[in-house]
Amino acid sequence: METGLVIIDAIIITIVILPFVLFIVGRRKRKQKLHNALQSEATLHNRQLGKTEVQSNFAIGLDTIEENVFFYKETEDVAYAQVVDLKSISACKFVKESKLIKDKKKHYDVIDKVQLTFEYKNHKAVTTFVLYSNDNDLALNNEITIAQQWEGLVNQILRSRVTPKSTNNKSQAVFA
Numbered sequence: 001m002e003t004g005l006v007i008i009d010a011i012i013i014t015i016v017i018l019p020f021v022l023f024i025v026g027r028r029k030r031k032q033k034l035h036n037a038l039q040s041e042a043t044l045h046n047r048q049l050g051k052t053e054v055q056s057n058f059a060i061g062l063d064t065i066e067e068n069v070f071f072y073k074e075t076e077d078v079a080y081a082q083v084v085d086l087k088s089i090s091a092c093k094f095v096k097e098s099k100l101i102k103d104k105k106k107h108y109d110v111i112d113k114v115q116l117t118f119e120y121k122n123h124k125a126v127t128t129f130v131l132y133s134n135d136n137d138l139a140l141n142n143e144i145t146i147a148q149q150w151e152g153l154v155n156q157i158l159r160s161r162v163t164p165k166s167t168n169n170k171s172q173a174v175f176a
Helices: 002-044 143-160
Strands: 051-054 058-063 068-074 079-085 089-102 107-120 126-133 162-167 170-175
Touching (some): 002 051, 002 068, 002 079, 051 143, 068 126, 089 143, 126 143
Antiparallel strands (some): 058 068, 068 079, 107 126
């Protein structure tokens, strides 16, 4: 009689725990797949990623030596990669687009997109990395924090390229 209860308890515990284990293993595989895709994109451009960040459906990485930022994202329909050469960028901005949803009694501010925007030095072109889109992604999950961190990291690299150079005892700023 006791053996039967132990077997039933083991089956119930397995049924309860198994979905969590499968979810964790699946998430790790998905993150590893995104990291590998980002790494192969960098290798395709003969670059070496020093810093990477992997989220549920995107990966972003930085080659600090050649100053390139790589972005790889998978949606239900398509997977794509983007590369930005920071030598031609003047600024990186974190952009959060939201829309106001009105209910009968309340108003809700819903985040529509979270993105990093790279402005080129010629001010005519812009490259955008869409980290979160309300149309394609189920839920907002740490994308705002990641976007803010990467904005700071990229802008720190852009600021470090402005170096003072002295010529004829006059100090001038030279932009690399």
